[in-house]
Amino acid sequence: MSSIKHMVTFSLHSGKNxxxxxxxxxxxxxxxxxxxxxEQFEVFRQVSAKNEFDYGFSMVFADQSAYDAYNNHPVHIKxxxxxxxxxxxxxxxxxxxxHQ
Numbered sequence: 001m002s003s004i005k006h007m008v009t010f011s012l013h014s015g016k017n018x019x020x021x022x023x024x025x026x027x028x029x030x031x032x033x034x035x036x037x038x039e040q041f042e043v044f045r046q047v048s049a050k051n052e053f054d055y056g057f058s059m060v061f062a063d064q065s066a067y068d069a070y071n072n073h074p075v076h077i078k079x080x081x082x083x084x085x086x087x088x089x090x091x092x093x094x095x096x097x098x099h100q
Contacts, residue, residue, distance in 0.1 A: 002098045003039075004061045009046065009053035010091035016054050024087050025055065028079070032057070035073050037066035053092065067095070 014020040025043050033041035044056035061067040070076055 002100075004064065004067050005058065005096045006061060006067065006093075007056060007058045007096070008091055008093045009051065009056040010088050011052070011054045012087055013089045014087065021055075024083065028057065028083065031075055031079050031083075032059070035070055035075050037061055037070050053090070 012021050012024060014024070029041065029043055032038060039060040039062070041059045042057070044058065046054050046056065061070060
């Protein structure tokens with residue numbers, strides 16, 4: 001199996017382009033990118049009028065076991081409970097592998 005590209009697009013209760021939102025994005029980058037197995041962590045700002053979400057995260061995992069380890073890592077679990085579930089108003093998640 002090839003690597004997994006995990007992406008999530010989302011909007012925040014705090015809206016766009018303000019100090020609270022910038023703090024959320026920075027803390028997310030620091031905490032999530034440091035979890036073992038996370039590769040190529042990126043933060044995006046949405047620019048398409050065709051998408052209803054404001055921001056996005058993208059990361060790559062070498063394989064399913066690396067992705068599972070990330071999902072079950074204590075830092076990720078705490079992040080979801082304390083940050084994601086309280087700050088994110090809506091989101092869509094997608095996981096992709098290269099089509100062969």
